[in-house]
Amino acid sequence: xxxxxxxxxxxxxxxxxxxxxxxxxxxxxxxxxxxxxxxxxxxxxxxxxxxxxxxxxxxxxxxxxxxxxxxxxxxxxxxxxxxxxxxxxxxxxxxxxxxxxxxxxxxxxxxxxx
Amino acid sequence: xxxxxxxxxxxxxxxxxxxxxxxxxxxxxxxxxxxxxxxxxxxxxxxxxxxxxxxxxxxxxxxxxxxxxxxxxxxxxxxxxxxxxxxxxxxxxxxxxxxxxxxxxxxxxxxxxxx
Numbered sequence: 708x709x710x711x712x713x714x715x716x717x718x719x720x721x722x723x724x725x726x727x728x729x730x731x732x733x734x735x736x737x738x739x740x741x742x743x744x745x746x747x748x749x750x751x752x753x754x755x756x757x758x759x760x761x762x763x764x765x766x767x768x769x770x771x772x773x774x775x776x777x778x779x780x781x782x783x784x785x786x787x788x789x790x791x792x793x794x795x796x797x798x799x800x801x802x803x804x805x806x807x808x809x810x811x812x813x814x815x816x817x818x819x820x821x
Numbered sequence: 822x823x824x825x826x827x828x829x830x831x832x833x834x835x836x837x838x839x840x841x842x843x844x845x846x847x848x849x850x851x852x853x854x855x856x857x858x859x860x861x862x863x864x865x866x867x868x869x870x871x872x873x874x875x876x877x878x879x880x881x882x883x884x885x886x887x888x889x890x891x892x893x894x895x896x897x898x899x900x901x902x903x904x905x906x907x908x909x910x911x912x913x914x915x916x917x918x919x920x921x922x923x924x925x926x927x928x929x930x931x932x933x934x935x936x
Contacts, residue, residue: 738922749825749912749926750866763921798866806922807854807873812866 732801
């Protein structure tokens with residue numbers, strides 16, 4: 708069990724550029740979550756996958772954001788036409804099967820939009 | 822609407838002191854789950870405990886203990902004989918009985934333990 712991994716750990720981009728983050732969950736986990744955390748705040752839910760199906764998206768997830776989980780393994784989160792307000796830590800978490808199972812978090816990707 | 826409030830923004834204690842972190846939640850569900858996570862300076866959230874709404878027994882794990890009181894909608898966390906390594910941001914979170922399992926986090930309490 709190597710835990711949840713995320714790449715890259717840090718990303719600096721200019722406003723208007725597209726960025727993509729990757730999350731590799733714990734291998735036997737069916738559920739995968741994306742959260743966003745800004746400085747001094749708790750994480751906020753963005754979206755959730757059960758295997759390859761994206762079953763819920765937060766209103767925080769504007770049209771510029773898209774997430775995928777092909778084959779129900781790793782997931783990618785893409786932000787198009789980045790804005791300074793997108794600067795945050797993007798966290799990925801995975802859990803076994805049930806909605807009540809504890810979620811295990813990755814180290815996050817820190818995005819800075821200049 | 823569901824909400825988690827951690828009223829203490831920052832707490833500073835001296836090593837070996839006991840410290841309690843408060844968490845108050847709001848939900849309309851009768852079945853829900855409560856969690857505590859630790860976020861050390863390295864940034865990775867570490868799972869500490871999960872509690873379901875039907876289990877009000879207090880729990881102790883080493884120097885950590887949790888007090889769940891449904892009557893006051895609180896799920897407080899106590900660290901006994903604090904250590905410098907306990908310095909971190911601690912988050913309380915709520916998950917309602919939905920298929921999603923998404924977590925609603927409080928704003929966190931920053932605990933500083935001084936030697």
